[in-house]
């Protein structure tokens with residue numbers, strides 16, 4: 821259904837063996853399978869392979885409370901200009917999307933806000949989402965920014981064709997009636 825995206829053949833068994841059993845990270849998987857981490861992530865979604873909790877990936881090593889606090893502060897500092905401002909205060913809903921005040925974000929909107937789905941995906945991938953990439957909500961709920969509900973498309977055209985595909989699917993099932 822998504823042409824081009826899944827050209828290389830990575831099987832579900834292979835992914836489960838490397839990721840779930842051998843506990844390779846997304847980055848290591850990408851290197852091994854010669855694709856980028858986003859592709860690996862999309863494959864995992866496609867095959868419905870559960871993501872590990874981040875701490876499990878560290879081979880049982882747990883962060884102390886202090887380290888967690890530090891990491892949280894770093895993340896906030898990264899996205900939030902005023903470190904003393906209340907996080908809640910910089911949050912708002914626009915057209916159903918949750919947006920966060922992030923004046924120092926390189927890809928912030930004109931309003932100095934960035935949508936939460938992009939921030940969540942950026943945190944997941946450990947890099948910024950480029951302006952051409954689109955983060956899509958699988959359940960079509962714009963405010964459900966759980967990482968499991970998000971899918972990264974490389975371009976708007978790829979994203980649009982997926983929506984057209986969904987649209988035609990619904991149309992087929994309902995016999996043309998779409999609410």
Ligand SMILES: [Zn+2]
Pocket residue numbers: 955956957979983
């Ligand atoms: Zn979408």
